[in-house]
Amino acid sequence: MGSSAAELRASSRVSLPADQAGVRRNNLSLVLRHLRDQGPRSRADIAAETRLNKATVSSLVAELQHRGLVREAGLRQQGGIGRPARIVELDGGRVGALGLEVNADYLAAYATDIAGRVLVDRRKSFDAMTASPAESIARLAGTAQRALAEMERLGAPAAGVTVAVPGLVDTASGVVIFAPNLGWANVPLATLLATALASPPLPIRVDNDANLGALAEFWSGAAAGTAHMVSVTGEVGVGGGIIVDGHLLRGADGFTGELGHLPVDPAGDECGCGRIGCWETKVGLAALVRNAAPDLAYGTVPLRDPDERLSRVLHRAGQGDVRATAALQEVGRWLGVGASMLINLFNPRVIVLGGYFARLMCHIEATLHGELDRLVVAGPAARYAVVASTLGFGAAVRGGAGVAVEAVLNDPTRVARDEEVKLGRT
């Protein structure tokens, strides 16, 4: 965050692990990331570019090969003189990463290998709001088991799992502290899921869906790589994830971006949370459906996929239904009010609207920008864009898989060596 090179050097010194195993782990990570980001190259190139010495690089590459993360990729003539160099490259296809999601009205699974090939991409309706936590977790475990089997079949067994949840999560323990739209409080999800999955033991992380969605937007979304970005995602609840200087803002306890319950209207409606005038009562999908098409509201008709519910509302608006049209514009107006707050506080370069907001964009863009023009304090000096997410309802699971990929890149020793796997299986 604007640190000078000297500050970074000082911090890097302080945070370097004192033990040799830690140094080795960091160097394995450095070489693996280098191959992923820079492409196939010789050991000598890696040494020159990472400033590690050549003998160390050879040893690191050998270990990464044993772990199935790097492979030989033939010979390449370099600069026209001398012997051709032996090239190594990322071998990303043998290690997988799984993202899961339990949300108010669906379960989802998404898996890739380390190189980014999609192995599983599945979402199904599920009424988590009426199910007990135990029922939901049993269903989630079933979804997970099918995904894990599919990954195994495709030759990329999972090295890690991340579960996205619409609520407050203690990421260190994997406990869901509070998820009002699931009706969960203090659910030790990581432990319960690990028990349900039985074996093999897999690292299971749990994280807030909006945080994972923001990471997915940063890694692979419509504004990927934007260092200052706020991702806002609308479903029944509304969540936010904030990227600051290319990193997810986690705050002191991991509870950032809780924007669904920002009090925006003291004279507004009562929210599901019991408070008055929360932003969610203005822009949440349940609020839109209730105002646009009361006959389709949550609780009045059998559960539908959020996409389907939204399609019905958009269809009515397209047919000139006054009530649906007015409700959409009201959501656009309040999205503008909330987005202006985020711009005034975080000054992002991009706001990404995800979840159901993405499909709304073309209908509400003018209304939303009218509010932003009125409410952004810095006016045109703040150079922001508001873009629709291209990840649909899949942002959180993608982010979850991405977090599991990052865990391998950060610590390649999490992936067993070939001989360890064989020993484990005999």
Place this chain on the structure above:
Amino acid sequence: MGSSAAELRASSRVSLPADQAGVRRNNLSLVLRHLRDQGPRSRADIAAETRLNKATVSSLVAELQHRGLVREAGLRQQGGIGRPARIVELDGGRVGALGLEVNADYLAAYATDIAGRVLVDRRKSFDAMTASPAESIARLAGTAQRALAEMERLGAPAAGVTVAVPGLVDTASGVVIFAPNLGWANVPLATLLATALASPPLPIRVDNDANLGALAEFWSGAAAGTAHMVSVTGEVGVGGGIIVDGHLLRGADGFTGELGHLPVDPAGDECGCGRIGCWETKVGLAALVRNAAPDLAYGTVPLRDPDERLSRVLHRAGQGDVRATAALQEVGRWLGVGASMLINLFNPRVIVLGGYFARLMCHIEATLHGELDRLVVAGPAARYAVVASTLGFGAAVRGGAGVAVEAVLNDPTRVARDEEVKLGRT
């Protein structure tokens, strides 16, 4: 921000300057900061602790001595064997740093030397709201000239100046883009002040007052060193500065923390900015005085220092004046509403209330915490404290002086060598 050591190493490699002068500058900075933070020590200790080699450290120390930033501090026996080591220490008393502030109703100057000794600390009433920008800048230049002369007299001429302004600033150019409570728009303050000060040429920075206030809180305030902190400062306007992972959050364009005009009440009063229901209309000093004591409101009585205006309101409340008491509690309630938004979005460990809010704290604390208990989504899981600033109205100027100190610590070559000074003067 949760970066792994490997990530930090990778970034540090990327951001290391390629040129030798840059490397030298960073190493000078490293040694100077080390002496400031760790205290007097031998060249050999510095080498061991910074991992620079001994010859390099000797050369760096020699250069820092020439620049008047480091001095010999005698001999010290180390470990009981061998020759005593020659000790060097920070020589902070010969280089000064000046913070200035122009706010709605006062001008201020605050200067320290590099070691933190206070050289100048002055604030005077000034009605910037009715003065033209040119008049204000002429008065500010006069304040600056007196401070610079005093610093020279005390043996610590200024190496840099930072001006705090209650508005949006383009820090790269030193242009005040918009400062509604001063009535300024697109004022090239750095250039105009440099012209008014004539000589010697000094680096002049301009920055938002709330950002500088947050830095002062982080460096030397009641919650100094808290990595996740939001500083909220109330004067006529209301501003915020946000510390994330120990760094000031600047966002994409430098316009973060603009919380005075968050729309918190669609049915509220019109703000000075023309919008409806801004947070400033609920908690700004002008709003408090207008509601608590209309006869003392801005515009109705001759200008008073904000402290004096507030004292009159607190006095009336202390005497049981119903109107004043109710207005104070209303500010407490709305401070709670706004603070809950900041906690829900940033999840800071501490919120520091500065400016006039600090003096209000003991009167409104219960009301404020009542609102926080109701509105913080994470409830007790978010472990925050709300503390009153101890820096009074002086946070911004202190932050300004601090920024000028940091500039010297980041690049000690900004301070002329002895012989350069002599050459310049002959």
